[in-house]
Amino acid sequence: MSERTVDHETRRLSFGAEAGAYARFRPTYPREAIQWVLTAETVEVTRVLDVGAGTGALTTVLVAEGLDVTAVEPDAGMRDQLAGALPGVSVLAGSAESVPLPDSSVDAVVAGQAWHWFEPGAAVAEFARVLVPGGILGLLWNLRDDSVPWVAALSGLIGGEDTLRAARESDNVAAALRTPASLESAGTVVSTRFTEPERAVFAHQVSLTVDSLVGLVSTFSYVRLSPRRDEVLAAVRDLATTHPDLAGRNTFELPYVTAAYRSLLR
Numbered sequence: 001m002s003e004r005t006v007d008h009e010t011r012r013l014s015f016g017a018e019a020g021a022y023a024r025f026r027p028t029y030p031r032e033a034i035q036w037v038l039t040a041e042t043v044e045v046t047r048v049l050d051v052g053a054g055t056g057a058l059t060t061v062l063v064a065e066g067l068d069v070t071a072v073e074p075d076a077g078m079r080d081q082l083a084g085a086l087p088g089v090s091v092l093a094g095s096a097e098s099v100p101l102p103d104s105s106v107d108a109v110v111a112g113q114a115w116h117w118f119e120p121g122a123a124v125a126e127f128a129r130v131l132v133p134g135g136i137l138g139l140l141w142n143l144r145d146d147s148v149p150w151v152a153a154l155s156g157l158i159g160g161e162d163t164l165r166a167a168r169e170s171d172n173v174a175a176a177l178r179t180p181a182s183l184e185s186a187g188t189v190v191s192t193r194f195t196e197p198e199r200a201v202f203a204h205q206v207s208l209t210v211d212s213l214v215g216l217v218s219t220f221s222y223v224r225l226s227p228r229r230d231e232v233l234a235a236v237r238d239l240a241t242t243h244p245d246l247a248g249r250n251t252f253e254l255p256y257v258t259a260a261y262r263s264l265l266r
Contacts, residue, residue, distance in 0.1 A: 023055035023081045025216040027142050029112055033202040033260045034061050034140075038108055042134030042264055045107040049130060051096050051123075052114030056082040058140065059089060062110070070106070072099055096123035101130045108136040115139050128193045128265055137194060137263045142204065145255040150245040154213075157235050158223055197263040204256040210240040213254070 038045045046068055050059045053071035055078050062069045063086060071086075072094040073079045083091045094100040096111070096118040109127045111118075127137050146152040208216065217223055217236050226232060240246050 020081065021215055021219050023085065025212055025219055026055070026057050026113075027204070027206045027216075027254075027256060028057050029061050029140055029142065030202045030204045030258055031061060031065070033200070033204075033258045034058075034065060034110075036200050036202075037110060037138030037140065037260050037262050038065075038067075038136060040134070040136050040262070040264055043107050043132060043136065045136060047106045047108075049099065049101065049106045049109045051094075051099065051109060051111050051127075052117060053082060053091070054078050054112075054114070056085050056089075058110060058112035059086060063089060070101065072096075072101075097126060098122075099126045099130050103129055104132045106130050106135065107132055108138060110136075110138040110140070112140045113142060115141075124194070131265045133265060135265045137261075137265070139261040141259045142256045143259055145257050148245075148255055150239070150243045151255065153239055153243060154217075154236065157239060158217055158220065158232055193266055195264045195266060197261045200260050200262075202258040202260065204258045205253045206256070207251050208254050209251055210237060213237075213240050216254075 038048070048062055048067045048069050050056075050062060050069055050071045053059050053073045054075075056071065059069055059071050059082060070090045070092065071079075071082055072092050073082065074093065074095045076093070079091050079093065082089070092100050096114070109131060124137075131137070144151050144155060146155045214233055214237050218229075218233060223229055223232055240252075246252050
């Protein structure tokens with residue numbers, strides 16, 4: 001296994017140990033983005049699969065919309081957090097590549113901050129299987145808005161892919177969904193099953209303190225698994241207490257742009 005693959009696998013499987021912090025500090029998603037993703041003339045959405053659901057940041061918004069939600073998550077620690085927070089939701093062990101649901105059983109499949117952990121071909125084949133005809137595939141990312149100076153300084157300290165500057169990764173969703181070579185699974189080209197993805201963006205922000213900003217950064221796998229973790233977190237705390245836009249403030253807003261994609265099963 002290559003160094004890059006080992007690093008990706010280590011990161012992908014690393015979240016359960018920090019499930020409590022993940023549930024506490026990770027941002028939710030704007031209601032408007034969810035409503036846009038789940039609106040289509042082809043199907044009325046009532047049954048939704050949240051795949052790679054984590055501790056339920058996206059699931060919570062879906063439930064608040066009155067939807068019948070099934071959450072699928074491979075990590076037991078994350079599932080425990082989700083089940084504890086949302087006891088009325090069906091929480092199942094599984095993955096994007098192996099969804100424990102019958103054929104044509106949901107109106108929409110959604111994933112928040114998770115597509116980059118999936119194997120595209122197997123995942124999209126599974127999504128096509130569990131969706132009803134005309135069903136919706138919706139993918140969402142919260143991207144830190146580093147057009148704001150202090151957020152740009154934060155990104156300079158921690159790196160990572162969850163920024164507007166790094167949004168090319170999320171733009172690759174469209175390419176992946178329409179490129180047959182990237183979506184061939186078991187000899188079947190499944191990209192022809194979905195329409196060309198639509199994209200929309202939504203402004204979003206969360207209120208933080210110095211401690212919760214440090215807590216948030218500590219949940220990023222590229223920080224948590226770094227040998228420089230303590231040094232980076234100390235630098236983040238220093239930024240939050242000394243940057244001219246933040247110094248002396250008890251709370252402050254972290255701005256995001258939520259990028260949303262919507263594609264329909266033909």
